[in-house]
Amino acid sequence: MTAAKTNLRPELWVDKYSDYLFNYTISRVNDRDLAKDLVAETFLAGLKSIDKFKGDATEKTWLVAILKHKIIDFYRKKNSKKGKAEVRMNYVNSDDQQGDWLEERVQNDDPNADQNLENSELGSAIYDCIELLNPQHAAVFKMKNILEYDNEVICNELGISTSNLWVSIHRAKKQLADCLGSNWF
Amino acid sequence: MKNEENIPKSCLKVGHYIDKDQYNETSFWESLHLQLHIINCQRCKQYNKMSQKLTNLLNKTKLNALQKKEKEELKNRLKF
Numbered sequence: 001m002t003a004a005k006t007n008l009r010p011e012l013w014v015d016k017y018s019d020y021l022f023n024y025t026i027s028r029v030n031d032r033d034l035a036k037d038l039v040a041e042t043f044l045a046g047l048k049s050i051d052k053f054k055g056d057a058t059e060k061t062w063l064v065a066i067l068k069h070k071i072i073d074f075y076r077k078k079n080s081k082k083g084k085a086e087v088r089m090n091y092v093n094s095d096d097q098q099g100d101w102l103e104e105r106v107q108n109d110d111p112n113a114d115q116n117l118e119n120s121e122l123g124s125a126i127y128d129c130i131e132l133l134n135p136q137h138a139a140v141f142k143m144k145n146i147l148e149y150d151n152e153v154i155c156n157e158l159g160i161s162t163s164n165l166w167v168s169i170h171r172a173k174k175q176l177a178d179c180l181g182s183n184w185f
Numbered sequence: 186m187k188n189e190e191n192i193p194k195s196c197l198k199v200g201h202y203i204d205k206d207q208y209n210e211t212s213f214w215e216s217l218h219l220q221l222h223i224i225n226c227q228r229c230k231q232y233n234k235m236s237q238k239l240t241n242l243l244n245k246t247k248l249n250a251l252q253k254k255e256k257e258e259l260k261n262r263l264k265f
Contacts, residue, residue: 014260019250026249036255040262047263123246144208145243146250151210157253169204177235185238 008050008059013043017060019142020127021067027120028071038074042067122184129179133172136160140168141176195222199229206233207240 009016018039026035045066053062130138139158143149144165149157154165177185192200202219205211211219223230251259 010263014256014263018256018259022251023249035249036251036259040259043259043263119246122242123248126242126246126248142250146248147252166201166204170200173204173236173239177239180242184242185235 007055008046008053010043010047010050013046013059013063016131017063018043019146020060020124020131021063023123023127024064024120025067025071027116027123029074034074038067038070041070045070125180125184126176129176130172132179133175134168136164137168137172137175140165141172144169192228196226196229199223199226200232203229203233203236207236 021039021042022035025038026032029035029038042063046063049066057065130141133141136158140154140160143154143157144151151162151165154160155162160168199219199222202211202215206216206219219229219233223233
């Protein structure tokens with residue numbers, strides 16, 4: 001096995017990267033089941049392409065690149081169906097109807113696109129910082145702030161006391177604030 | 186918890202209340218104690234401000250994560 005291959009740890013991918021990839025995807029496809037499918041397909045594609053991993057990028061960057069292609073492919077297939085319908089349509093070019101026909105056909109159902117993009121980037125930045133936390137602190141932080149579990153559930157799930165929970169939250173917050181720095185604060 | 190920075194006990198306690206406050210989990214007395222303490226304590230005032238900013242950022246981004254069950258299903262799909 002080459003050195004590059006030994007750097008890949010597929011058995012850890014779900015635990016290490018699934019939340020990050022899922023969060024990345026769902027902000028772009030807005031469908032939970034679809035997002036899960038795309039993440040699963042990414043991991044499966046990664047498994048099939050293990051031999052092609054050169055080690056130039058990190059494991060995570062490599063998986064994100066695969067995911068991006070999966071998302072693009074999804075939209076390409078979705079829009080190709082629309083495209084075929086458009087070819088059949090007749091656009092009446094009269095003096096009353098000025099403007100670019102393609103722009104008018106593209107549905108703008110997301111007037112907040114710029115803000116959504118910024119939020120998505122912030123989300124990825126937060127996840128990058130969560131990854132640097134102690135695993136227990138990260139788990140507590142995610143369960144409390146993202147999954148919004150009750151304290152009792154978190155404590156049972158992780159086998160910790162309420163006091164440990166708050167210590168983890170405190171440490172996680174301080175480290176996240178340092179990590180996010182002046183870019184986002 | 187080790188007090189590596191030699192933070193006064195009162196500030197450690199208030200830091201804890203500040204954390205709880207972000208989730209509206211403080212009691213009336215804890216909340217009052219917090220508000221009175223940060224009038225004169227710059228360290229805790231700063232921490233309170235930072236905590237609020239972080240909460241606002243998290244609310245803004247609306248992060249998503251997989252439930253434990255969903256991760257197990259994912260692992261099954263990958264046969265791990």
